[in-house]
Amino acid sequence: MGENLGEVFSQDYxxxxxxxxPLGSRIHxxxxxxxxxxxxxxxxxxxxxxxxxARYDVKIVAALTAVMxxxxxxxxxxxxxxxxxxxLRGAAEYEQLLSxxxxxxxxxxxxxxxxxxxAVLIVAGNVQxxxxxxxxxxxxxxx
Amino acid sequence: xxxxxxIITATLAGAFMALQYFVTLxxxxxxxxxxxxxxxxxxxxxxxxxxxxxxxxxxxRIGRKRAGWLYSVTLLAGVLVMSILxxxxxxxxxxxxxxxxxxxxxxxxxxxxxLLAFYIASAAYRGFRARSxxxxxxxLAAIIVMxxxxxxxxxxxxxxxxxxxxxxNVPALAAKRAILIGIGLGMVATSLKVIAGLERTYLxxx
Amino acid sequence: MSLLETTTTxxxxxxxxxxxxxxxxxxxxxxxxxVGLTIGYTLVITLKSVIWPQAIIPMTRGEMPSLVPLLLGCxxxxxxxxxxxxxxxxxxxxxxxxxxxxxxxxxLKARVLDQMAATANGVTSWAGWIIxxxxxxxxxxxxxxxxxxxxxxxxxxxxxxxxxxxxxATFAYTVMSxxxxxxxxxxxxxxxxxxxxxS
Numbered sequence: 195m196g197e198n199l200g201e202v203f204s205q206d207y208x209x210x211x212x213x214x215x216p217l218g219s220r221i222h223x224x225x226x227x228x229x230x231x232x233x234x235x236x237x238x239x240x241x242x243x244x245x246x247x248a249r250y251d252v253k254i255v256a257a258l259t260a261v262m263x264x265x266x267x268x269x270x271x272x273x274x275x276x277x278x279x280x281x282l283r284g285a286a287e288y289e290q291l292l293s294x295x296x297x298x299x300x301x302x303x304x305x306x307x308x309x310x311x312x313a314v315l316i317v318a319g320n321v322q323x324x325x326x327x328x329x330x331x332x333x334x335x336x337x
Numbered sequence: 338x339x340x341x342x343x344i345i346t347a348t349l350a351g352a353f354m355a356l357q358y359f360v361t362l363x364x365x366x367x368x369x370x371x372x373x374x375x376x377x378x379x380x381x382x383x384x385x386x387x388x389x390x391x392x393x394x395x396x397x398r399i400g401r402k403r404a405g406w407l408y409s410v411t412l413l414a415g416v417l418v419m420s421i422l423x424x425x426x427x428x429x430x431x432x433x434x435x436x437x438x439x440x441x442x443x444x445x446x447x448x449x450x451x452l453l454a455f456y457i458a459s460a461a462y463r464g465f466r467a468r469s470x471x472x473x474x475x476x477l478a479a480i481i482v483m484x485x486x487x488x489x490x491x492x493x494x495x496x497x498x499x500x501x502x503x504x505x506n507v508p509a510l511a512a513k514r515a516i517l518i519g520i521g522l523g524m525v526a527t528s529l530k531v532i533a534g535l536e537r538t539y540l541x542x543x
Numbered sequence: 544m545s546l547l548e549t550t551t552t553x554x555x556x557x558x559x560x561x562x563x564x565x566x567x568x569x570x571x572x573x574x575x576x577x578v579g580l581t582i583g584y585t586l587v588i589t590l591k592s593v594i595w596p597q598a599i600i601p602m603t604r605g606e607m608p609s610l611v612p613l614l615l616g617c618x619x620x621x622x623x624x625x626x627x628x629x630x631x632x633x634x635x636x637x638x639x640x641x642x643x644x645x646x647x648x649x650x651l652k653a654r655v656l657d658q659m660a661a662t663a664n665g666v667t668s669w670a671g672w673i674i675x676x677x678x679x680x681x682x683x684x685x686x687x688x689x690x691x692x693x694x695x696x697x698x699x700x701x702x703x704x705x706x707x708x709x710x711x712a713t714f715a716y717t718v719m720s721x722x723x724x725x726x727x728x729x730x731x732x733x734x735x736x737x738x739x740x741x742s
Contacts, residue, residue: 204596204597244654245649248648248657249652260720260723261713262716264716268658268661271661272657272658274657281719283719300730301730305722
Protein backbone atom coordinates (compact mmCIF):
# COMPACT_ATOMS: atom_id res chain seq x y z
CA MET A 195 0.00 0.00 0.00
CA GLY A 196 2.98 2.22 0.52
CA GLU A 197 3.60 2.14 -3.24
CA ASN A 198 0.29 1.25 -4.80
CA LEU A 199 -3.03 1.14 -2.99
CA GLY A 200 -4.86 -0.45 -5.91
CA GLU A 201 -2.70 -3.57 -5.85
CA VAL A 202 -3.77 -4.42 -2.32
CA PHE A 203 -7.36 -3.23 -2.49
CA SER A 204 -8.58 -3.36 -6.05
CA GLN A 205 -12.17 -2.54 -5.08
CA ASP A 206 -14.15 -0.92 -2.29
CA TYR A 207 -16.40 -2.73 0.20
CA UNK A 208 -19.31 -2.74 -2.24
CA UNK A 209 -17.24 -4.10 -5.10
CA UNK A 210 -16.67 -0.93 -7.15
CA UNK A 211 -13.20 -0.90 -8.78
CA UNK A 212 -10.98 1.66 -7.05
CA UNK A 213 -10.13 3.50 -10.26
CA UNK A 214 -13.81 4.25 -10.97
CA UNK A 215 -14.22 6.11 -7.67
CA PRO A 216 -13.53 9.88 -7.82
CA LEU A 217 -11.16 9.57 -4.85
CA GLY A 218 -9.50 6.43 -6.23
CA SER A 219 -8.23 8.22 -9.30
CA ARG A 220 -6.40 10.82 -7.20
CA ILE A 221 -5.00 8.66 -4.43
CA HIS A 222 -2.38 6.09 -5.29
CA UNK A 223 -0.38 5.50 -2.13
CA UNK A 224 0.27 6.78 1.39
CA UNK A 225 1.98 9.91 0.09
CA UNK A 226 -1.41 11.11 -1.22
CA UNK A 227 -3.15 10.57 2.12
CA UNK A 228 -2.96 13.46 4.59
CA UNK A 229 -4.58 11.61 7.49
CA UNK A 230 -5.78 8.07 8.13
CA UNK A 231 -8.72 7.79 10.55
CA UNK A 232 -9.10 4.26 11.88
CA UNK A 233 -12.50 3.66 13.50
CA UNK A 234 -11.96 0.32 15.18
CA UNK A 235 -13.09 -2.11 17.83
CA UNK A 236 -10.09 -4.40 17.42
CA UNK A 237 -6.35 -4.09 16.91
CA UNK A 238 -6.55 -2.37 13.52
CA UNK A 239 -4.97 0.92 14.73
CA UNK A 240 -1.97 -1.11 15.96
CA UNK A 241 -1.40 -2.39 12.42
CA UNK A 242 -1.70 1.15 11.09
CA UNK A 243 0.92 2.32 13.59
CA UNK A 244 3.27 -0.63 13.08
CA UNK A 245 3.12 -0.89 9.32
CA UNK A 246 1.94 2.44 7.88
CA UNK A 247 3.21 4.98 10.40
CA ALA A 248 6.48 3.23 11.22
CA ARG A 249 7.44 2.73 7.59
CA TYR A 250 5.75 5.50 5.65
CA ASP A 251 5.24 8.14 8.35
CA VAL A 252 1.49 8.41 7.74
CA LYS A 253 -0.51 10.51 10.20
CA ILE A 254 -3.05 8.36 12.03
CA VAL A 255 -6.03 9.17 14.23
CA ALA A 256 -7.76 6.30 16.02
CA ALA A 257 -11.41 6.30 17.12
CA LEU A 258 -11.42 3.56 19.74
CA THR A 259 -13.84 1.73 21.96
CA ALA A 260 -13.09 2.70 25.57
CA VAL A 261 -11.65 -0.69 26.49
CA MET A 262 -8.72 -0.13 24.10
CA UNK A 263 -7.80 3.41 25.18
CA UNK A 264 -5.14 2.74 27.84
CA UNK A 265 -3.25 0.54 25.38
CA UNK A 266 -3.03 3.34 22.82
CA UNK A 267 -2.03 6.27 25.05
CA UNK A 268 1.72 5.42 24.74
CA UNK A 269 1.41 5.72 20.94
CA UNK A 270 -0.30 9.09 21.34
CA UNK A 271 2.40 10.42 23.66
CA UNK A 272 5.15 9.23 21.29
CA UNK A 273 3.35 10.97 18.37
CA UNK A 274 2.94 7.65 16.53
CA UNK A 275 -0.76 8.48 16.72
CA UNK A 276 -1.84 12.05 15.98
CA UNK A 277 -5.05 11.78 17.97
CA UNK A 278 -7.47 9.52 19.77
CA UNK A 279 -11.26 9.62 20.06
CA UNK A 280 -11.67 7.70 23.31
CA UNK A 281 -14.88 5.71 23.68
CA LEU A 282 -18.31 7.21 24.30
CA ARG A 283 -16.71 10.12 26.15
CA GLY A 284 -14.55 10.81 23.08
CA ALA A 285 -17.65 10.62 20.89
CA ALA A 286 -19.37 13.15 23.16
CA GLU A 287 -16.33 15.46 23.01
CA TYR A 288 -16.28 15.19 19.22
CA GLU A 289 -19.98 16.04 19.08
CA GLN A 290 -19.34 19.10 21.27
CA LEU A 291 -16.56 20.22 18.91
CA LEU A 292 -18.97 19.97 16.00
CA SER A 293 -21.74 21.64 18.06
CA UNK A 294 -23.94 18.68 17.10
CA UNK A 295 -24.90 16.79 20.26
CA UNK A 296 -25.99 13.23 19.53
CA UNK A 297 -25.88 9.75 20.99
CA UNK A 298 -22.48 10.36 22.66
CA UNK A 299 -23.53 13.46 24.59
CA UNK A 300 -26.92 11.90 25.36
CA UNK A 301 -25.24 8.89 26.93
CA UNK A 302 -23.03 10.89 29.31
CA UNK A 303 -25.59 11.23 32.14
CA UNK A 304 -26.33 7.50 32.13
CA UNK A 305 -22.61 6.77 31.90
CA UNK A 306 -21.94 9.05 34.91
CA UNK A 307 -24.70 7.37 36.92
CA UNK A 308 -23.48 3.83 36.25
CA UNK A 309 -19.83 4.73 36.91
CA UNK A 310 -20.91 6.23 40.24
CA UNK A 311 -22.93 3.09 41.01
CA UNK A 312 -19.95 0.83 40.32
CA ALA A 313 -17.66 3.04 42.44
CA VAL A 314 -20.21 2.81 45.26
CA LEU A 315 -20.40 -0.99 44.85
CA ILE A 316 -16.59 -1.25 45.10
CA VAL A 317 -16.55 0.87 48.28
CA ALA A 318 -19.55 -1.00 49.77
CA GLY A 319 -17.99 -4.39 49.03
CA ASN A 320 -14.76 -3.32 50.71
CA VAL A 321 -16.51 -1.86 53.75
CA GLN A 322 -18.49 -5.08 54.15
CA UNK A 323 -15.36 -7.22 53.79
CA UNK A 324 -13.53 -5.02 56.30
CA UNK A 325 -16.36 -5.31 58.84
CA UNK A 326 -16.49 -9.07 58.36
CA UNK A 327 -12.74 -9.34 58.85
CA UNK A 328 -12.89 -7.17 61.95
CA UNK A 329 -15.67 -9.23 63.51
CA UNK A 330 -13.71 -12.41 62.72
CA UNK A 331 -10.57 -11.03 64.36
CA UNK A 332 -12.68 -9.87 67.30
CA UNK A 333 -14.23 -13.35 67.62
CA UNK A 334 -10.79 -14.99 67.39
CA UNK A 335 -9.54 -12.77 70.24
CA UNK A 336 -12.23 -14.10 72.58
CA UNK A 337 -11.22 -17.69 72.15
CA UNK B 338 10.59 -34.08 3.44
CA UNK B 339 7.30 -32.19 3.55
CA UNK B 340 8.16 -30.56 6.88
CA UNK B 341 11.65 -29.68 5.68
CA UNK B 342 10.10 -27.97 2.66
CA UNK B 343 7.80 -26.04 5.02
CA ILE B 344 10.73 -24.90 7.20
CA ILE B 345 12.73 -23.81 4.13
CA THR B 346 9.68 -21.88 2.88
CA ALA B 347 9.31 -20.11 6.24
CA THR B 348 13.02 -19.27 6.39
CA LEU B 349 13.22 -17.91 2.84
CA ALA B 350 9.95 -15.95 3.08
CA GLY B 351 10.84 -14.57 6.52
CA ALA B 352 14.40 -13.57 5.62
CA PHE B 353 13.26 -11.89 2.40
CA MET B 354 10.37 -10.00 4.02
CA ALA B 355 12.63 -8.76 6.85
CA LEU B 356 15.51 -7.69 4.58
CA GLN B 357 13.20 -6.06 2.06
CA TYR B 358 12.49 -3.34 4.63
CA PHE B 359 16.00 -1.99 4.04
CA VAL B 360 16.06 -2.44 0.25
CA THR B 361 14.69 0.10 -2.21
CA LEU B 362 15.02 -1.98 -5.42
CA UNK B 363 11.70 -1.91 -7.36
CA UNK B 364 11.91 -5.64 -8.10
CA UNK B 365 12.29 -6.47 -4.38
CA UNK B 366 9.37 -4.18 -3.66
CA UNK B 367 7.05 -5.85 -6.13
CA UNK B 368 8.06 -9.31 -4.84
CA UNK B 369 7.30 -8.07 -1.30
CA UNK B 370 3.85 -6.89 -2.40
CA UNK B 371 3.17 -10.18 -4.19
CA UNK B 372 4.07 -12.25 -1.13
CA UNK B 373 1.94 -10.01 1.10
CA UNK B 374 -0.99 -10.56 -1.24
CA UNK B 375 -0.36 -14.34 -1.27
CA UNK B 376 -0.33 -14.35 2.52
CA UNK B 377 -3.67 -12.56 2.52
CA UNK B 378 -5.16 -15.10 0.07
CA UNK B 379 -3.83 -18.09 2.04
CA UNK B 380 -5.25 -16.60 5.25
CA UNK B 381 -8.61 -16.25 3.46
CA UNK B 382 -8.50 -19.92 2.49
CA UNK B 383 -7.69 -20.77 6.12
CA UNK B 384 -10.89 -18.95 7.14
CA UNK B 385 -12.81 -21.11 4.62
CA UNK B 386 -11.26 -24.23 6.20
CA UNK B 387 -12.36 -23.03 9.63
CA UNK B 388 -15.90 -22.39 8.43
CA UNK B 389 -16.17 -25.85 6.89
CA UNK B 390 -14.78 -27.38 10.08
CA UNK B 391 -17.57 -25.77 12.12
CA UNK B 392 -20.20 -26.79 9.56
CA UNK B 393 -18.97 -30.40 9.61
CA UNK B 394 -19.02 -30.49 13.41
CA UNK B 395 -22.63 -29.33 13.55
CA UNK B 396 -23.78 -31.59 10.72
CA UNK B 397 -22.34 -34.49 12.71
CA ARG B 398 -24.19 -33.33 15.82
CA ILE B 399 -27.46 -33.19 13.88
CA GLY B 400 -26.80 -36.56 12.21
CA ARG B 401 -26.28 -38.28 15.56
CA LYS B 402 -29.12 -36.34 17.23
CA ARG B 403 -26.78 -35.32 20.06
CA ALA B 404 -28.04 -33.14 22.92
CA GLY B 405 -28.82 -29.66 21.63
CA TRP B 406 -28.87 -30.70 17.97
CA LEU B 407 -31.72 -28.29 17.30
CA TYR B 408 -29.39 -25.43 18.18
CA SER B 409 -26.98 -26.77 15.57
CA VAL B 410 -29.84 -26.53 13.05
CA THR B 411 -30.26 -22.87 14.07
CA LEU B 412 -26.54 -22.25 13.60
CA LEU B 413 -26.43 -23.87 10.18
CA ALA B 414 -29.59 -22.00 9.16
CA GLY B 415 -27.76 -18.78 10.05
CA VAL B 416 -24.75 -19.76 7.93
CA LEU B 417 -27.00 -20.80 5.03
CA VAL B 418 -29.18 -17.69 5.09
CA MET B 419 -26.19 -15.31 5.15
CA SER B 420 -24.37 -17.27 2.44
CA ILE B 421 -27.36 -17.42 0.08
CA LEU B 422 -28.23 -13.76 0.61
CA UNK B 423 -24.61 -12.66 0.26
CA UNK B 424 -23.77 -14.67 -2.84
CA UNK B 425 -27.12 -14.33 -4.62
CA UNK B 426 -28.25 -10.86 -3.59
CA UNK B 427 -24.95 -9.05 -3.04
CA UNK B 428 -23.56 -7.26 -0.02
CA UNK B 429 -24.23 -3.62 -0.92
CA UNK B 430 -26.20 -1.25 1.23
CA UNK B 431 -29.92 -1.95 1.01
CA UNK B 432 -29.52 -5.69 0.39
CA UNK B 433 -31.05 -8.30 2.71
CA UNK B 434 -27.51 -9.42 3.64
CA UNK B 435 -26.74 -5.94 4.96
CA UNK B 436 -30.16 -5.73 6.65
CA UNK B 437 -29.51 -8.89 8.65
CA UNK B 438 -26.07 -7.61 9.61
CA UNK B 439 -27.48 -4.25 10.77
CA UNK B 440 -30.62 -5.52 12.51
CA UNK B 441 -29.67 -8.93 13.88
CA UNK B 442 -25.96 -9.62 13.87
CA UNK B 443 -24.49 -6.30 15.05
CA UNK B 444 -27.16 -5.64 17.75
CA UNK B 445 -26.80 -9.20 19.09
CA UNK B 446 -23.03 -8.82 19.21
CA UNK B 447 -23.21 -5.57 21.14
CA UNK B 448 -25.82 -7.09 23.46
CA UNK B 449 -23.49 -10.00 24.25
CA UNK B 450 -20.68 -7.59 25.12
CA UNK B 451 -23.00 -5.35 27.14
CA LEU B 452 -23.92 -8.38 29.30
CA LEU B 453 -20.50 -7.88 30.84
CA ALA B 454 -21.66 -4.60 32.39
CA PHE B 455 -23.87 -6.60 34.78
CA TYR B 456 -21.07 -8.98 35.67
CA ILE B 457 -18.65 -6.09 36.21
CA ALA B 458 -21.14 -4.53 38.64
CA SER B 459 -21.43 -7.82 40.50
CA ALA B 460 -17.66 -8.36 40.52
CA ALA B 461 -17.12 -4.77 41.72
CA TYR B 462 -19.08 -5.59 44.87
CA ARG B 463 -17.82 -9.11 45.46
CA GLY B 464 -14.27 -9.27 44.18
CA PHE B 465 -12.63 -5.84 44.06
CA ARG B 466 -11.00 -6.06 47.50
CA ALA B 467 -8.25 -3.71 48.72
CA ARG B 468 -6.31 -6.27 50.76
CA SER B 469 -2.70 -5.28 50.01
CA UNK B 470 -0.78 -2.19 49.00
CA UNK B 471 -0.94 -3.23 45.36
CA UNK B 472 -4.68 -3.84 45.39
CA UNK B 473 -5.29 -0.50 47.14
CA UNK B 474 -3.46 1.20 44.25
CA UNK B 475 -5.48 -0.77 41.70
CA UNK B 476 -8.82 0.05 43.34
CA LEU B 477 -7.98 3.75 43.77
CA ALA B 478 -6.77 4.10 40.16
CA ALA B 479 -9.94 2.38 38.93
CA ILE B 480 -12.29 4.60 40.95
CA ILE B 481 -10.49 7.85 40.09
CA VAL B 482 -10.29 7.12 36.34
CA MET B 483 -13.88 5.84 36.29
CA UNK B 484 -15.16 9.06 37.86
CA UNK B 485 -12.68 11.32 36.10
CA UNK B 486 -13.66 10.25 32.60
CA UNK B 487 -17.35 11.16 32.97
CA UNK B 488 -18.95 14.59 33.62
CA UNK B 489 -19.75 13.49 37.18
CA UNK B 490 -16.03 13.71 38.07
CA UNK B 491 -15.88 17.34 37.04
CA UNK B 492 -19.06 18.04 38.97
CA UNK B 493 -17.53 16.50 42.11
CA UNK B 494 -14.31 18.52 41.82
CA UNK B 495 -12.06 19.73 38.99
CA UNK B 496 -9.27 17.83 40.74
CA UNK B 497 -10.84 14.45 39.85
CA UNK B 498 -10.46 14.72 36.05
CA UNK B 499 -6.99 16.26 36.47
CA UNK B 500 -5.79 13.38 38.65
CA UNK B 501 -7.44 10.91 36.27
CA UNK B 502 -5.60 12.46 33.31
CA UNK B 503 -2.32 12.35 35.24
CA UNK B 504 -2.84 8.64 36.06
CA UNK B 505 -3.51 7.86 32.39
CA ASN B 506 -0.67 9.97 31.01
CA VAL B 507 2.08 9.14 33.50
CA PRO B 508 2.06 5.91 35.56
CA ALA B 509 -0.41 3.90 33.43
CA LEU B 510 1.43 5.03 30.29
CA ALA B 511 4.79 3.98 31.78
CA ALA B 512 3.54 0.46 32.57
CA LYS B 513 1.89 0.00 29.18
CA ARG B 514 4.98 1.32 27.44
CA ALA B 515 7.17 -1.23 29.23
CA ILE B 516 4.67 -3.97 28.29
CA LEU B 517 4.77 -2.78 24.65
CA ILE B 518 8.57 -2.83 24.62
CA GLY B 519 8.59 -6.28 26.24
CA ILE B 520 6.06 -7.72 23.78
CA GLY B 521 7.91 -6.09 20.89
CA LEU B 522 11.22 -7.65 21.89
CA GLY B 523 9.49 -10.99 22.49
CA MET B 524 7.89 -10.92 19.05
CA VAL B 525 11.17 -10.04 17.39
CA ALA B 526 12.89 -12.94 19.21
CA THR B 527 10.10 -15.39 18.25
CA SER B 528 10.16 -14.17 14.64
CA LEU B 529 13.93 -14.71 14.48
CA LYS B 530 13.44 -18.24 15.85
CA VAL B 531 10.81 -18.94 13.18
CA ILE B 532 13.15 -17.71 10.44
CA ALA B 533 16.07 -19.70 11.87
CA GLY B 534 13.88 -22.81 11.89
CA LEU B 535 14.11 -23.19 15.68
CA GLU B 536 10.45 -22.42 16.34
CA ARG B 537 8.33 -25.11 14.66
CA THR B 538 5.13 -25.29 16.69
CA TYR B 539 3.19 -24.00 13.66
CA LEU B 540 3.94 -27.34 12.01
CA UNK B 541 1.65 -29.04 14.48
CA UNK B 542 3.32 -29.03 17.88
CA UNK B 543 6.14 -31.42 17.11
CA MET C 544 -37.39 1.14 10.89
CA SER C 545 -40.82 -0.47 10.94
CA LEU C 546 -42.30 -1.96 14.09
CA LEU C 547 -41.84 -5.48 12.71
CA GLU C 548 -38.15 -4.80 12.07
CA THR C 549 -37.50 -3.33 15.50
CA THR C 550 -39.51 -6.13 17.14
CA THR C 551 -37.32 -8.88 15.67
CA THR C 552 -34.19 -7.02 16.84
CA UNK C 553 -35.74 -6.39 20.27
CA UNK C 554 -36.74 -10.03 20.76
CA UNK C 555 -33.22 -11.21 19.89
CA UNK C 556 -31.76 -8.61 22.28
CA UNK C 557 -34.07 -9.75 25.07
CA UNK C 558 -33.26 -13.40 24.33
CA UNK C 559 -29.58 -12.63 24.97
CA UNK C 560 -30.33 -10.63 28.13
CA UNK C 561 -32.37 -13.62 29.39
CA UNK C 562 -28.95 -15.17 30.18
CA UNK C 563 -28.87 -12.92 33.25
CA UNK C 564 -31.55 -15.20 34.74
CA UNK C 565 -29.48 -18.29 33.89
CA UNK C 566 -28.78 -20.38 30.82
CA UNK C 567 -32.02 -21.06 28.93
CA UNK C 568 -33.29 -22.14 25.49
CA UNK C 569 -34.02 -18.55 24.33
CA UNK C 570 -30.43 -17.51 25.01
CA UNK C 571 -29.06 -20.66 23.41
CA UNK C 572 -31.17 -20.07 20.30
CA UNK C 573 -29.95 -16.46 19.97
CA UNK C 574 -26.36 -17.47 20.70
CA UNK C 575 -26.33 -20.15 18.00
CA UNK C 576 -28.09 -17.88 15.54
CA UNK C 577 -25.48 -15.18 16.18
CA VAL C 578 -22.60 -17.62 15.65
CA GLY C 579 -24.23 -18.94 12.46
CA LEU C 580 -24.84 -15.47 11.02
CA THR C 581 -21.30 -14.38 11.88
CA ILE C 582 -19.82 -17.46 10.20
CA GLY C 583 -21.96 -16.88 7.10
CA TYR C 584 -21.02 -13.21 7.05
CA THR C 585 -17.30 -13.98 7.37
CA LEU C 586 -17.50 -16.59 4.62
CA VAL C 587 -19.23 -14.24 2.17
CA ILE C 588 -16.91 -11.30 2.90
CA THR C 589 -13.78 -13.49 2.68
CA LEU C 590 -14.79 -15.01 -0.64
CA LYS C 591 -16.12 -11.79 -2.14
CA SER C 592 -13.44 -9.39 -1.03
CA VAL C 593 -10.27 -11.51 -1.05
CA ILE C 594 -10.46 -14.85 -2.86
CA TRP C 595 -12.65 -13.73 -5.76
CA PRO C 596 -10.96 -10.41 -6.71
CA GLN C 597 -7.40 -11.33 -5.76
CA ALA C 598 -7.15 -14.99 -6.80
CA ILE C 599 -9.99 -16.09 -9.08
CA ILE C 600 -10.43 -13.02 -11.33
CA PRO C 601 -6.69 -12.66 -12.13
CA MET C 602 -6.65 -16.37 -13.00
CA THR C 603 -9.59 -16.04 -15.39
CA ARG C 604 -7.65 -13.22 -17.07
CA GLY C 605 -4.82 -15.67 -17.61
CA GLU C 606 -2.36 -13.99 -15.23
CA MET C 607 -0.04 -16.90 -14.49
CA PRO C 608 1.48 -15.57 -11.18
CA SER C 609 -2.01 -15.66 -9.69
CA LEU C 610 -1.88 -19.46 -9.85
CA VAL C 611 0.70 -19.52 -7.03
CA PRO C 612 -1.56 -18.20 -4.23
CA LEU C 613 -4.46 -20.22 -5.60
CA LEU C 614 -2.36 -23.38 -5.41
CA LEU C 615 -1.14 -22.48 -1.91
CA GLY C 616 -4.76 -21.78 -0.92
CA CYS C 617 -5.83 -25.19 -2.23
CA UNK C 618 -3.05 -26.76 -0.12
CA UNK C 619 -4.67 -25.15 2.92
CA UNK C 620 -8.02 -26.66 1.87
CA UNK C 621 -6.36 -30.10 2.07
CA UNK C 622 -6.60 -29.70 5.84
CA UNK C 623 -10.16 -30.89 5.45
CA UNK C 624 -8.86 -34.26 4.17
CA UNK C 625 -7.06 -35.97 7.08
CA UNK C 626 -4.79 -38.06 4.83
CA UNK C 627 -3.36 -35.06 3.01
CA UNK C 628 -3.71 -32.48 5.78
CA UNK C 629 0.09 -32.31 6.22
CA UNK C 630 0.53 -30.54 2.87
CA UNK C 631 -1.21 -27.46 4.28
CA UNK C 632 1.93 -26.84 6.37
CA UNK C 633 3.76 -25.48 3.35
CA UNK C 634 1.20 -22.70 2.86
CA UNK C 635 1.07 -22.14 6.59
CA UNK C 636 4.86 -21.85 6.65
CA UNK C 637 4.72 -19.06 4.07
CA UNK C 638 2.20 -17.10 6.19
CA UNK C 639 4.05 -17.70 9.47
CA UNK C 640 7.53 -17.13 8.01
CA UNK C 641 6.47 -14.13 5.92
CA UNK C 642 4.58 -12.70 8.88
CA UNK C 643 7.66 -13.13 11.09
CA UNK C 644 9.80 -11.34 8.51
CA UNK C 645 7.37 -8.43 8.18
CA UNK C 646 7.05 -8.21 11.96
CA UNK C 647 10.77 -7.88 12.80
CA UNK C 648 11.41 -4.37 11.47
CA UNK C 649 7.84 -3.21 12.21
CA UNK C 650 7.92 -4.36 15.85
CA LEU C 651 11.45 -3.10 16.41
CA LYS C 652 10.58 0.35 15.12
CA ALA C 653 7.00 0.89 16.34
CA ARG C 654 7.06 -0.94 19.67
CA VAL C 655 10.65 -0.81 20.79
CA LEU C 656 12.70 2.03 19.27
CA ASP C 657 9.99 4.70 18.92
CA GLN C 658 8.71 3.97 22.43
CA MET C 659 12.23 4.09 23.87
CA ALA C 660 12.91 7.36 22.03
CA ALA C 661 9.71 8.91 23.41
CA THR C 662 10.70 7.81 26.93
CA ALA C 663 14.21 9.24 26.60
CA ASN C 664 13.05 12.50 25.03
CA GLY C 665 10.42 13.00 27.72
CA VAL C 666 12.87 13.55 30.59
CA THR C 667 12.64 17.32 30.24
CA SER C 668 9.80 17.28 32.76
CA TRP C 669 9.02 15.64 36.12
CA ALA C 670 6.34 13.51 34.48
CA GLY C 671 8.94 12.35 31.96
CA TRP C 672 11.25 11.22 34.77
CA ILE C 673 8.41 9.31 36.46
CA ILE C 674 7.62 7.63 33.13
CA UNK C 675 11.30 6.68 32.70
CA UNK C 676 11.42 5.18 36.20
CA UNK C 677 8.10 3.39 35.58
CA UNK C 678 9.23 1.92 32.26
CA UNK C 679 12.56 0.68 33.68
CA UNK C 680 10.95 -0.70 36.86
CA UNK C 681 8.21 -2.52 34.92
CA UNK C 682 10.79 -3.96 32.51
CA UNK C 683 12.82 -5.34 35.44
CA UNK C 684 9.67 -7.13 36.63
CA UNK C 685 9.55 -9.01 33.32
CA UNK C 686 13.14 -10.26 33.60
CA UNK C 687 12.58 -13.74 34.95
CA UNK C 688 16.11 -15.02 34.44
CA UNK C 689 17.26 -13.05 37.48
CA UNK C 690 15.98 -13.51 41.03
CA UNK C 691 13.79 -10.62 42.20
CA UNK C 692 15.91 -9.89 45.27
CA UNK C 693 17.75 -6.85 46.61
CA UNK C 694 17.76 -3.70 44.45
CA UNK C 695 16.45 -5.67 41.48
CA UNK C 696 13.53 -6.96 43.58
CA UNK C 697 12.72 -3.43 44.80
CA UNK C 698 12.69 -2.21 41.21
CA UNK C 699 10.43 -5.11 40.17
CA UNK C 700 8.10 -4.29 43.05
CA UNK C 701 7.90 -0.63 41.98
CA UNK C 702 7.16 -1.92 38.47
CA UNK C 703 4.28 -3.93 39.87
CA UNK C 704 2.82 -0.79 41.47
CA UNK C 705 2.96 0.95 38.09
CA UNK C 706 1.23 -2.04 36.48
CA UNK C 707 -1.50 -1.97 39.13
CA UNK C 708 -2.23 1.65 38.19
CA UNK C 709 -2.41 0.56 34.54
CA UNK C 710 -4.75 -2.35 35.33
CA UNK C 711 -6.97 -0.07 37.45
CA ALA C 712 -7.19 2.49 34.64
CA THR C 713 -7.90 -0.28 32.12
CA PHE C 714 -10.66 -1.63 34.38
CA ALA C 715 -12.22 1.84 34.46
CA TYR C 716 -12.17 2.07 30.67
CA THR C 717 -13.57 -1.48 30.38
CA VAL C 718 -16.47 -0.38 32.55
CA MET C 719 -16.96 2.63 30.28
CA SER C 720 -16.92 0.45 27.18
CA UNK C 721 -19.44 -2.14 28.39
CA UNK C 722 -21.71 0.50 29.92
CA UNK C 723 -21.70 2.43 26.63
CA UNK C 724 -22.92 -0.71 24.86
CA UNK C 725 -25.58 -1.25 27.53
CA UNK C 726 -26.77 2.35 27.13
CA UNK C 727 -27.00 1.78 23.37
CA UNK C 728 -29.09 -1.36 23.79
CA UNK C 729 -31.39 0.21 26.38
CA UNK C 730 -31.82 3.27 24.17
CA UNK C 731 -32.87 0.95 21.37
CA UNK C 732 -35.27 -1.09 23.50
CA UNK C 733 -36.90 1.87 25.23
CA UNK C 734 -36.63 4.40 22.42
CA UNK C 735 -36.68 2.82 18.97
CA UNK C 736 -38.82 -0.16 19.99
CA UNK C 737 -41.16 0.90 22.80
CA UNK C 738 -41.03 4.63 22.10
CA UNK C 739 -40.81 5.53 25.79
CA UNK C 740 -37.62 7.60 25.40
CA UNK C 741 -37.47 10.81 23.39
CA SER C 742 -34.31 11.02 21.27
